[in-house]
Amino acid sequence: MEFLDPRGVPTREMESYDLTTDLVDGDTIALFANGFPDSVAFLEHVESSLSRELPGVRFLHLNKGNASALASPEHLSTIADSCSAVVAAYGH
Structure with missing residues (x-):
C-alpha cells in the first residue's frame, strides 16, 4: 500500500x-x-471574530443568492456607497 501526501509542493515563492x-x-x-x-x-462566524477585534465596526450582510451570477449593480453600489471594506466568501 502506498500513501500519498495530498498537500503538494509549492512551486512559487510566497508573496505577502x-x-x-x-x-x-x-x-x-x-x-x-x-x-x-x-x-x-x-460569514456569521467571520463577523463574530472580527467584532471582537474591531468592537466599533458595523457589519452589513449581503448574499448574491446564486453562486454562478456576477455581483449585481445594486450590491456593488451598496458596498461602494456605505462600506469601508468587504469580505467576500465562498461556501462549499
Whole structure:
C-alpha cells in the first residue's frame, strides 16, 4: 500500500498580501456571501471574530443568492456607497 501526501509542493515563492485599510468606530464592513451553501453561516462566524477585534465596526450582510451570477449593480453600489471594506466568501 502506498500513501500519498495530498498537500503538494509549492512551486512559487510566497508573496505577502499588503492591501489593508484602517477601520475606525462606525465604519461598516460588507460580508458578501456568494450563494453557495454555508457561505452565510461562514460569514456569521467571520463577523463574530472580527467584532471582537474591531468592537466599533458595523457589519452589513449581503448574499448574491446564486453562486454562478456576477455581483449585481445594486450590491456593488451598496458596498461602494456605505462600506469601508468587504469580505467576500465562498461556501462549499
